[in-house]
Amino acid sequence: MPDRPIRFLIVDDIPENILALDALLRRDGLVIDHAQTAAEALELMLVHDYALALLDVHLPGTDGYELAELMRSTERTRSVPIIFVTAAERDETRRFRGYEAGAVDYIFKPIDPLVMKSKAEVFFRIGRQARDLQRQHDEMQRIAHDRDRAASLLRAHTDNSPLAFVTLDQDLVIRAWSKGAERMFSREAADLLGQPATETGWMDEAGAAVLAGWLSPGDLAPRHSAELPLGHAERGPIPCEIYGSILTGGNRRTLSLQILDITERKRAEEVRSLLVGELNHRIKNTLANVQAIARQGLRRSGDLAEFEQGFVGRLQALSRAHSILSDSTWSSAPLDQLIDDLIRVGTLDADRLRRSGPAVELTPDTMLRMALTLHELATNAAKYGALSVSQGMVHLDWAMRNGGLVLSWRETGGPAVTAPDRTGFGSDLIAAVAGGDDDSVHADWRPEGVVWTIRLSEGVSPLESEPVPVEAQACAMTGPATILRGCNILVVEDEPLVAMDIQAELEHAGAGQVHVARTVEMALSALAAGRFDLALLDGNLKGQPVDQVAERLRRAAVPFCFVSGYGREHLPPGFDEAPLIQKPFPPASLHQTLSELLYARTARAAE
Template sequence: MPDRPIRFLIVDDIAENILALEALLRRDGLLVDHAHSATEALELMLVHDYALALLDVHMPDTDGYELAELMRSTERTRGVPIIFVTAAERDETRRFRGYEAGAVDYIFKPVDPVVLKSKAEVFFRIGQQARDLQRQHDEMQRIAHDRDRAASLLRAHTDNSPLAFVTLDQDLVIRAWSKGAERMFGRLAADLLGQPATDTCWLDDDGAAVLAGWLAPGDAAPRHSTELSLGHAERGLIPCEIHGSILSGSRQRTLSLQILDITERRRAEEVRSLLVGELNHRIKNTLANVQAIARQGLRRSRDLAEFEQSFVGRLQALSRAHSILSDSTWASAPLDQLIDDQIRVGTLDADRLRRNGPPVELTPDTMLRMALTLHELATNAAKYGALSVPQGMVHLDWRLDAGGLALTWRETGGPAVIPPAHSGFGSDLIAAVAGGEDGAVAADWRPEGVVWAIRLSEGVKALDSTPAAPRASAEAADRPAAVLHGCAVLVIEDEPLVALDIQEELELAGAGHVRIARTVDAALSALSEHRFDLALLDGNLKGEPVDSVALRLREASVPFCFVSGYGREHLPQGFEDAPLIQKPFPPTSLRQILSELLYLRRLHAAE
C-alpha cells in the first residue's frame, strides 16, 4: 500500500542500546521494531518485511552471527540486509565471519550518528523502492487479472453469441474467426486464419470492394454497416447483415466484423410479401364476387325485399366459408365442415339431410364457390323443392373420381317438379362452381325431385387417414320466441354504418330505446348512467380491447352478445357463454339471438 511504512529491526539484549539506536534512526515513514533475542527476532521476521536488520554481535544463547546464518537459511528472511553492531575491536577475522554469515556492513560502538544515518538512509530508500516495485507488481497483476477476465468474458460472449465475429487486416486477410463464425458458415478457424478472405470462397469480389472501401485511409467513419452474401461451406452464399468497426493500430488499420445470418428474415419478408399480395388478391376477388352477386341479384329480383333476402343469404354463405378457411389459416378445409356450418345456421336441416362420401378437403377458392353452391341448392329446395314440405328429403353424395370430385344433390318427397322455362341467377351461380367447364354441372328436372350432378376437376384432396367429420344434428328449439318490444339496447360498435344498420334492425324488431357507443369510455359511461335490457358488443373498438366493457356488462347483469368479424379466439377470454354473431350477419340471426338472450334472462328471473 502507498502509506505502508518502511520497517527496520534492531536486535540487542540490552534495552538501552536499542533505545539509543532507535532515537538515532527515528524519521517519518520509518517504523523501528526491536527484539531482545534471536528467537524474538525470528518471530517478528515471520510476520513483517524488513528493509534492514541491525544485529548485535554479542548476545547470550544465540549470538548475531548465528542469527544471521539462521536468517540466510530461511527463504522468507534470506533477503533481509544485515548490519552488525559490535563493541569489539576491529578484527579482520571477525569481520570476515560477519560477511560470511551474510552481513552487508559493520557499525562499531560507540556509534557515530552520521555514519549510522547515512547507511540507514541507503536501506530506507532501497526499502521505499522495493515497496513501490511491489505495489507496481501488485497493480500489474491486478490489471493482468482484470484483462484476462475481460478477455475470457469477451471470448465467451463471442463464442456463444448468435453473431459471427471476424477480424480482417488491411489486406483483407482473416486474423480472427470466432466459434459463432464456425457455426454460421460451417468453416473451422484453423482452415481460414492467415488466408485472404477472397481466396477462401467466403468473400466475393464485390464484397471485398465494399470492405476495402471501409479500410481506405481517407475514410474517417469508425463504424459501417451493410448487407452482403457470404459463403457457407455447404449452403453456398447466404445473406448476412454486417456491422464493421475500424480499429487503428500503430502499423495498420484492422476491420472487426459482427455478422448476422438473415436468411430467416429474408424468407419471412418474402412470405410476408406473398401474404400481403395474396390478401390483396383475395380481398379484391371477394369484393368482385360480392359486386357480381349484387348486380345479378338486382337485375333478376322482382323487388327489393326479394333482393335483400337473396343477397344477404349469399353474403352470409361467403362469410361463413371465410371463417372456416381462417380457422385453417387459409389452407384446405373439409367439405364436411362446410356442410355442418350450413346445418348450424339453419340453411340445411340435419334431420332431412342424408349425406354420404369419403373425407375430402377443398382448397380456398373451391371452398368459397362450394359454399355459394350449397346455399343456392338449399335455398331453392326450401322455396320450391323438397325442403318446402315437411316430408321432403335431400340426399347429398360425393365420390372421388380421377383426381376430382363427383357430387350429387338429389331431392325426394317434395312437390312435383316442373322444369323452369329459363335459368335464374341461382342456377347460373351453381353452374359457375366448376369454373364454367362444359358438362361440369348438370340439372335433371325429374318429376319426383331435381337431381344436380356437379363435378369438381381440381381443388380437391382426399383425406385417407383422417376420419370423416362428425355429422351435425339439429337441435330442437322449443324456446318461445321472445320479442324486443320496449327493450333498451346498448349497441357498442365503432363502425358508424354498421351501428346504424344494427340500430335500424333493432327498431324494426320493436326495441324501445337504442343507444350507440363507439368507444370503451363511452360504453362504460352509458352503463353507469342507464339501465339496459340487452347489449351488443363489438370485439374491438378503434384498436382498443373491450374486456373492461364485457366485465362491466356481466357485473350489471346485462345479457349481451359479441358482434365481430373476429373469431372466438380473439375475443375477451372468460366470456364463452356470450353468443357470437359474426359480421356480416343476417337480420334474422340477430333477432333470434337477442330473443334467446331475453328468454334466458326471464327464465333466470323467474327462478
C-alpha cells in the same frame, strides 16, 4: 501524449464574438478552435477532444440547445463540458433548458472578462489533469500482463458469443477467426487464416469492395454496418448483418467485424410479405365475388325485396364459409362441416336430408364456391322443390372419381317438376361457382324431382391419414359510349363468378366476342388461335404467375390491363405501362380503362 495541448471549442455565428473570446482566453498550452455552425462544430469534435465547448445559443439552423443535445447523445462528445454564451435576457425557462441539454454553466453577454477567465481556468486545469490521467492509463496499457489478460478475456468473449468475430487486415487477408465464426460458417480457422477473404470463397467481390471502402484512408467513421452474403461451407451464401470497426496501428488499418447470421430473419420477412400479399388477394377476391353477386342479382331480380332476400342469403353463405375456413387457418376444411353449418342455421333440415359420401376436404376457394352452390340448391328447393312441401326429401351424395369429386343433389317427394323456360340467376350461379368448365354442372329436370350433378376436378382431397377460336372483328371507334362495340376481348380470370361478371359487363357495354380463359395454358391457346382487340389479365391464376401471358400479349401488340386483388408489387415485373384495376371495381372504372387503352392504340397507329 505529454505535448498534446488542451483544446477549447468556440461556436458562434458572429466572427467578432469568436475573435473577442479567443483573445480573452488564449494562453500557452491551449488551442482554441472556431466554428460558426453546428455542423462545423460536430466535424471538429469528430477529429479533436475538447476540454470545454463554449456555445452561442442562437446559431443558424441547429441552435445551441440542439447542438448540446446532439453532443450528449454521441459517445465521443458526451463528456465534453458545455458553457452557453448568450445575449438573451435572463430567462429561467431558457436557463433550465440549457441545463437540461447538458450545460454546466451560463454566461450572459456582455461578458465579464474576469468571470470568463476564471471559469475557463477551471476547465483548463481539469483538461490538463485528464490528459495526465490518460497518459498514465496509456502507460499501464503497455504493461504486458494486463495486455495479455485483456486479450484472454476478449478471446473468451468472442469464442462463446453467438456472433462471429473476424479480423481482416488492410488487404482483406483474414487475420483472426473466432470459434463463433467456425460454428456460423462451418469453416475451420486453420483453413482460412492468412488467406485473402475472396480467394477462400467466403466473400464475393462485391462484399470485398464494401469493406475496402471502409478501410479507405479518407473514411473517418469509427463504425460501419452492412448486409452482405457470406459463404457457408455447406449452405452456400447466407445473408449476414456485419458491424465493422476500424482499428489503426502505425500506418496500417485493420477491420474488426462482428457478424450475425440473419437467414431466419430474412425468411420471416419473405413469409410475412407473402402472407400479406396473399391476404390482400383473398380479401379483394372475396369483395369482387360480393360485387358480382350484387350486380347479377340486381339484373335478374324482379324487385328490390327479391334482390335483398337473395343477396343477403348469399352473403351469409359466404360469411359462414369464411368462418369455417378461419377455424382451419385458411388451409382446407371438410365438406361435412359445411353441410352441418347449413343445417345449424336452418338452410337445410336434418330430418329431410339424406347424405352419403366419403370424408373429403375442400381448399379455401372451392369451399367458398361450394357454400354458394349448396345455398342456391337449398334455397331453390325451399321455394319450388322438395323442401317446399312437408313430405319432400333431399338426397345429397358424393364420391371421389379420377382425382375429383362428383356430387349429386337429388330431390324427391316434392311438386311435379318441369324444366324452366329460362334459367334464373340461381341456376347460373350454381354453374359458375361450381367451376365454370363445360359439363361441370348438369341439371336433370325429372318429373319426380330435379337432380343436379356437379363435378369438381380440383380443390378436393380425401380426408384421411387416408377453347374455341374466335374470329375478331374491327372495333368501332366512334366515342366512349360505343368504343367497345364489336371488340373481341380476352378475359383471363380463374374465379368463375368474377369472370362471369366481367363478361356480362363487357357484353352489356356492346363488346363483340368475350372469351374467358381460366389458366395460363388456356390463355396462350386462345392467343394462338384468334385475334383480340383487348385483354383483361388476372395477376395470379391459382398460384401460377401470368408473366408468360403478359409477354405474349405485348408481342402481339394487344392492349391489356391487369385485374387483380394483388397490389402492383405482386404483379409480373416489367409491365408498369399496363393499367391495374383493383378488385372489386365499379363498371365505370372498367369501361374507362378499356376505352383509354383503345384510344391509346389508335393514337399510336395514327402517328
